[in-house]
Amino acid sequence: MAKNKALAARVALEDVAPNRRQGGAIRALLTPASVGATSGFLGHLELAPGEFVAEHYHPFSDKFLYVTEGSAVVRVNGEEVPLESDQALLITRGQRNRIENRGAGVLIAVFQIAPLAPRPELGHVDTEPVPHPGCVPPRVGG
Numbered sequence: 001m002a003k004n005k006a007l008a009a010r011v012a013l014e015d016v017a018p019n020r021r022q023g024g025a026i027r028a029l030l031t032p033a034s035v036g037a038t039s040g041f042l043g044h045l046e047l048a049p050g051e052f053v054a055e056h057y058h059p060f061s062d063k064f065l066y067v068t069e070g071s072a073v074v075r076v077n078g079e080e081v082p083l084e085s086d087q088a089l090l091i092t093r094g095q096r097n098r099i100e101n102r103g104a105g106v107l108i109a110v111f112q113i114a115p116l117a118p119r120p121e122l123g124h125v126d127t128e129p130v131p132h133p134g135c136v137p138p139r140v141g142g
Helices: none
Strands: 025-030 041-047 054-058 062-069 071-076 078-083 088-091 097-100 107-114
Touching: 041 054, 041 097, 062 071, 062 078, 071 088, 071 107, 078 088
Parallel strands: none
Antiparallel strands: 025 041, 041 107, 054 097, 062 088, 062 107, 071 078, 071 097
């Protein structure tokens, strides 16, 4: 008998533990592992003042970043791009990027990574030391 596929899948922010390996609090919300996503994944990012997400790139994927609260400075291949609340940025595959909170308040952003890499371990490449190397990377793949 064929398994029924859900028409929609919901994940609450509070149900996903933050991952701090790259800096800040990153939550991979809608992923192949959590909801069976097949074309990419959606996440939530929170950075306190002075925090950053270490520089990295996605060799197979574009990053869509939308700031919902606060402000960010995103370095893309070394060039600074300021982002304010209600602004979005597309970072195309292969571009090094680092997200910084230089403001006085919290930075909250939503991001999507798409399409998926052929295998989860190929989807992310660090280009500077991460703040918390002892933390396991977030589980995205199925």
